[in-house]
Amino acid sequence: MATEKSVLSLLDKPKVVGKKQVSPRGYFMEIYLPLVANNAKPGQFVTIQATEMSARQPMQIVDTNPEKGTFSILVEAYNRSTVELVELFSEGEELFNVEGPNGKPFPVEKYGTVLLIGHGWGAGANYPIAKALADAGNEVYIAIVGGSRENIYCESEYKQLFGEDKVSVYTEDDEYGKEGGVVQALEDFINEKGQPDLVVFAGGASHGEMLAEATKEKGIKNLSLVPSLMLCTSGLCLTCRVKVGDKMVMNCIEGPYLDGNQVDWKNVTFRTGYYWDLEKESLEYFLNKLLPKLKRKKEKKQNQ
Amino acid sequence: MAIRWLDRNETCLLPPEVRKKTFKEYDLGYTINQLLDECDRCIFCRDYDKRCKAGCPVGNDIPVFIDHVEKGDLIGAYKVLLKTNPFPAITGRVCPQERLCEGSCILTYDTVRKKKNKGLAVGIGAIERFIGDAIRISGIEIDEEIKPDTGKKVAIIGAGPGGLTAAYYLRKEGHEVHVFDALPYIGGVMMYGIPPERLDRSVLEWEEKRLRKMGIKFHLGVLVGRSITLYDLYKDFDAIILATGSGRGKMMGIPGEDLNGVYTAIEFLTRVNMMKAYKFPESATPVKLGKRTAVIGGGFTAVDCVLDAIRLGVETHLVYRRTRETSSARDVEWDHVAEEGAILHWLTQPIEIIGDENGNVKGLKCVKMQLVEDPNGGRPRPKPIEGSEHIIEVDSVIFAVGQDANPTAYEGVKEIQTNKWNNVDVDDHFRTSWKGVFAVGDLVNGGDTVVRAIAHGRKAAQYCHEYLTTGEWPENWEAHPKPWTL
Ligand SMILES: Cc1cc2nc3c(=O)[nH]c(=O)nc-3n(C[C@H](O)[C@H](O)[C@H](O)COP(=O)(O)OP(=O)(O)OC[C@H]3O[C@@H](n4cnc5c(N)ncnc54)[C@H](O)[C@@H]3O)c2cc1C
Ligand code: SF4
Ligand code: FES
Numbered sequence: 001m002a003t004e005k006s007v008l009s010l011l012d013k014p015k016v017v018g019k020k021q022v023s024p025r026g027y028f029m030e031i032y033l034p035l036v037a038n039n040a041k042p043g044q045f046v047t048i049q050a051t052e053m054s055a056r057q058p059m060q061i062v063d064t065n066p067e068k069g070t071f072s073i074l075v076e077a078y079n080r081s082t083v084e085l086v087e088l089f090s091e092g093e094e095l096f097n098v099e100g101p102n103g104k105p106f107p108v109e110k111y112g113t114v115l116l117i118g119h120g121w122g123a124g125a126n127y128p129i130a131k132a133l134a135d136a137g138n139e140v141y142i143a144i145v146g147g148s149r150e151n152i153y154c155e156s157e158y159k160q161l162f163g164e165d166k167v168s169v170y171t172e173d174d175e176y177g178k179e180g181g182v183v184q185a186l187e188d189f190i191n192e193k194g195q196p197d198l199v200v201f202a203g204g205a206s207h208g209e210m211l212a213e214a215t216k217e218k219g220i221k222n223l224s225l226v227p228s229l230m231l232c233t234s235g236l237c238l239t240c241r242v243k244v245g246d247k248m249v250m251n252c253i254e255g256p257y258l259d260g261n262q263v264d265w266k267n268v269t270f271r272t273g274y275y276w277d278l279e280k281e282s283l284e285y286f287l288n289k290l291l292p293k294l295k296r297k298k299e300k301k302q303n304q
Numbered sequence: 305m306a307i308r309w310l311d312r313n314e315t316c317l318l319p320p321e322v323r324k325k326t327f328k329e330y331d332l333g334y335t336i337n338q339l340l341d342e343c344d345r346c347i348f349c350r351d352y353d354k355r356c357k358a359g360c361p362v363g364n365d366i367p368v369f370i371d372h373v374e375k376g377d378l379i380g381a382y383k384v385l386l387k388t389n390p391f392p393a394i395t396g397r398v399c400p401q402e403r404l405c406e407g408s409c410i411l412t413y414d415t416v417r418k419k420k421n422k423g424l425a426v427g428i429g430a431i432e433r434f435i436g437d438a439i440r441i442s443g444i445e446i447d448e449e450i451k452p453d454t455g456k457k458v459a460i461i462g463a464g465p466g467g468l469t470a471a472y473y474l475r476k477e478g479h480e481v482h483v484f485d486a487l488p489y490i491g492g493v494m495m496y497g498i499p500p501e502r503l504d505r506s507v508l509e510w511e512e513k514r515l516r517k518m519g520i521k522f523h524l525g526v527l528v529g530r531s532i533t534l535y536d537l538y539k540d541f542d543a544i545i546l547a548t549g550s551g552r553g554k555m556m557g558i559p560g561e562d563l564n565g566v567y568t569a570i571e572f573l574t575r576v577n578m579m580k581a582y583k584f585p586e587s588a589t590p591v592k593l594g595k596r597t598a599v600i601g602g603g604f605t606a607v608d609c610v611l612d613a614i615r616l617g618v619e620t621h622l623v624y625r626r627t628r629e630t631s632s633a634r635d636v637e638w639d640h641v642a643e644e645g646a647i648l649h650w651l652t653q654p655i656e657i658i659g660d661e662n663g664n665v666k667g668l669k670c671v672k673m674q675l676v677e678d679p680n681g682g683r684p685r686p687k688p689i690e691g692s693e694h695i696i697e698v699d700s701v702i703f704a705v706g707q708d709a710n711p712t713a714y715e716g717v718k719e720i721q722t723n724k725w726n727n728v729d730v731d732d733h734f735r736t737s738w739k740g741v742f743a744v745g746d747l748v749n750g751g752d753t754v755v756r757a758i759a760h761g762r763k764a765a766q767y768c769h770e771y772l773t774t775g776e777w778p779e780n781w782e783a784h785p786k787p788w789t790l
Binding site: 008080098232279 | 565663
């Protein structure tokens with residue numbers, strides 16, 4: 001976490017500097033914020049509050065470019081916060097607030113053979129960890145899993161880095177790659193190469209839950225990103241509390257990668273669903289009421 | 305002239321039916337005529353430094369500013385306040401004055417003879433608030449005298465009242481001041497905790513503008529301990545002031561805390577007050593209490609949760625294991641929330657949160673308590689009454705049962721000595737065990753008041769300024785044994 005550059009030279013206002021659509025809902029966004037670009041360690045995230053009225057949305061840091069002072073995130077636009085990001089922001093526009101880097105860095109050590117399984121946006125989340133684990137001398141394999149083809153991310157990036165043979169792709173609807181989900185990816189791997197020393201997972205909680213059942217049963221070490229609800233992301237509010245074994249852990253400051261075999265996934269899945277009805281309402285309100293208004297405002301401004 | 309013992313001016317409140325539907329401030333403060341009439345009640349005690357001033361943690365020169373008001377000089381009154389307190393419009397609203405300055409006003413209590421008097425205190429809080437508000441809405445910009453640049457840089461961590469006050473007084477001495485906070489807004493608890501119906505956010509916004517105009521730099525969205533470390537700051541700054549509060553939410557450890565619909569007070573208040581969930585869906589952050597909620601606790605924070613919950617249109621139960629008289633919130637506040645329709649359950653101890661088949665809260669199981677004498681002569685203790693178990697049917701539960709230390713900024717920094725509550729040890733000059741690092745506010749005493757944090761901030765700024773000027777630091781640093789008395 002310590003940096004060579006002075007803290008003051010890294011502080012600036014966060015600004016979107018690039019946006020690239022890679023699938024119907026998937027976007028890579030590049031954000032200028034030197035503090036994050038310089039200090040982020042693999043596994044850390046940022047909290048983005050895009051506008052004054054937006055919620056605080058945690059987003060994993062996928063890549064950093066310290067020279068440019070930028071970092072990138074993978075946005076799968078499915079809720080109000082993520083849709084706001086891709087709909088309202090393009091190059092050069094300032095974000096209301098970005099906090100970070102947040103969370104504990106991933107424990108980069110020599111584990112041996114590591115299988116990193118990313119579901120949907122989780123493939124992006126695992127990307128910097130895969131690189132760091134490989135640099136630390138681990139034998140790294142990647143499984144990219146998605147509901148269907150449009151949820152497969154970072155395939156070419158991973159292949160370029162690790163080679164075709166280290167990367168496998170799965171879709172649950174068998175539209176692309178091999179058929180199956182996160183557990184299938186693990187089982188195929190074991191059949192071909194034997195039991196890995198570590199499984200790293202990122203993605204939705206229900207997939208994390210299924211995978212953890214398998215790793216627990218097989219006795220494989222599992223470090224999983226826990227996508228709990230978060231609010232303050234600074235260790236105050238306990239919104240992010242997760243049961244890990246018999247301990248209560250604050251995911252925002254102790255996570256987001258926790259001991260997947262010990263996490264009470266049922267509770268995570270269940271608690272992350274608490275606001276689903278309100279989230280739907282919020283997204284609809286944004287799309288039908290706010291967005292047209294904001295677009296008109298923007299056009300007016302541009303015409304002037 | 306006859307002493308006006310009892311005819312104290314009370315501020316005007318919005319009627320309960322109106323105020324329970326709005327997040328606007330319900331205490332409207334004094335009118336100008338009330339202000340002048342109330343100032344007239346002050347008898348200008350010559351030994352006021354042993355009375356109202358001594359009761360005020362920042363030591364405001366109360367009769368001095370009252371005198372300025374009487375002479376028709378609000379700006380002068382404001383300037384008197386600024387010497388001891390940069391935020392009179394805030395403290396005038398949120399201080400528990402009846403325990404502080406007003407509790408030591410001679411009309412109600414003779415602090416010298418230590419005996420009760422027959423009258424009601426001068427309305428010091430409302431006067432102070434008026435002065436702050438008058439300047440705020442006058443459009444007059446008071447020029448702050450700032451000494452020439454010293455070339456010294458100070459990092460302040462935490463933008464709550466303690467940090468902001470230290471920033472104000474250090475900047476006035478000519479130092480370059482940078483305030484860091486994890487959250488996107490300044491104010492600390494005053495922003496995410498204290499609800500807008502008690503402290504209008506326009507007040508905070510105005511204070512922020514003042515501070516920025518003085519040249520104080522804010523860096524919001526920086527979590528010290530994660531985004532950067534204390535060591536990074538130590539390298540780049542000449543001094544550091546830790547003002548990170550002690551605000552981590554807390555629960556009781558009873559069964560059912562992992563059900564859906566269970567909130568800590570801090571989560572609930574942050575959603576509503578900072579993230580404006582009361583404007584949902586325009587504001588994107590939701591809050592979901594269902595039709596009925598139970599707030600557990602008996603202090604400041606519990607009252608604030610009740611105020612917010614009622615304003616969200618939810619049937620609100622307050623559950624506290626002691627009595628109203630032994631709760632730490634003010635009596636009038638319970639009257640206010642009761643008028644707004646809160647249902648108050650005294651001597652009631654929650655023992656379990658009951659969930660339905662989907663894991664959502666459906667009730668709070670409680671036992672009734674009775675107060676029994678403490679054999680050691682302490683506060684009477686609540687004891688469960690056998691067979692008194694009952695369930696209060698609610699859809700959500702909010703724990704307002706105190707806060708824990710929030711050590712993220714200094715965890716693992718071995719140079720900084722902490723105490724058994726994980727708060728930071730300081731000596732009588734607010735110095736920590738690490739040269740050049742000071743600490744103020746809730747972080748030092750585990751949780752007190754806004755005005756106490758302001759007092760710390762001002763004193764620490766003075767000591768920090770001395771350190772920056774002389775470079776002197778004690779050889780044998782020793783922790784103050786009773787930090788809560790600082
Ligand atoms: C709900 C509630 C109501 C209250 N009502 C009143 C009242 O009416 N009157 C009254 O006098 N007192 C009241 N209090 C108490 C009062 O708010 C506190 O005593 C006071 O705010 C303490 O000030 P502080 O500056 O020490 O810290 P805080 O106000 O707690 O501010 C600390 C700041 O530090 C930031 N921070 C923490 N850790 C880090 C980190 N690692 N990196 C960066 N930033 C960090 C936080 O985000 C926060 O902004 C209330 C408290 C609560 C919880
Ligand atoms: S103690 Fe009361 S009457 Fe005396 S100076 Fe202070 S405010 Fe005025
Ligand atoms: S999100 Fe608030 S404590 Fe983790």
